[in-house]
Amino acid sequence: MTAATASRPTLSSSRLHLGTALFLAVAMAATVGTALGFQHIGGYIPCKLCLEQRIPYYAGVPVALLAALSAALRLPSAVTRGLLAVAGVLMAYGLYLGVYHSGVEWAWWPGPTDCGAVSGPADTGGKGVLDSLNAFVPPSCDKAALRILGLSFAGWNVIASLVLAAVAFRGAAKH
Numbered sequence: 016m017t018a019a020t021a022s023r024p025t026l027s028s029s030r031l032h033l034g035t036a037l038f039l040a041v042a043m044a045a046t047v048g049t050a051l052g053f054q055h056i057g058g059y060i061p062c063k064l065c066l067e068q069r070i071p072y073y074a075g076v077p078v079a080l081l082a083a084l085s086a087a088l089r090l091p092s093a094v095t096r097g098l099l100a101v102a103g104v105l106m107a108y109g110l111y112l113g114v115y116h117s118g119v120e121w122a123w124w125p126g127p128t129d130c131g132a133v134s135g136p137a138d139t140g141g142k143g144v145l146d147s148l149n150a151f152v153p154p155s156c157d158k159a160a161l162r163i164l165g166l167s168f169a170g171w172n173v174i175a176s177l178v179l180a181a182v183a184f185r186g187a188a189k190h
Contacts, residue, residue: 082102119156
């Protein structure tokens with residue numbers, strides 16, 4: 016056996032990594048898609064921390080797709096496993112953000128001082144800035160917009176991020 020063939024993954028490990036990567040990509044896209052659905056269809060305006068919690072998903076979906084491509088092309092196992100580990104780190108960061116935001120909502124610790132502030136130029140609709148401020152009040156990070164089974168969106172993100180991080184790290188650990 017040559018060094019090149021020794022580093023190639025077996026068909027069963029390649030399938031495991033492919034399945035794990037595809038699951039992660041779909042689950043991450045579904046999770047952030049649900050948040051976007053609540054925003055654009057349900058009318059729930061996200062606060063600053065809600066928007067920050069989406070970043071690991073926006074980065075994680077392409078990373079998981081790259082891991083799937085790596086597994087499908089049967090690149091060296093270390094490449095696929097490394098990409099799965101990166102996806103796991105992103106979801107661990109998402110877990111941290113979700114716990115932090117949940118703690119702010121439950122008043123366990125203070126939130127950022129600028130939460131509720133609008134970043135970027137406001138669309139005034141041809142009126143003055145003060146008129147637009149009267150029409151739009153950004154949500155505060157310490158108030159849950161909705162609770163489902165006792166958990167806010169941030170609380171559900173904690174669960175989703177924990178599960179996805181565990182799946183990603185488990186896939187990365189498999190040879």
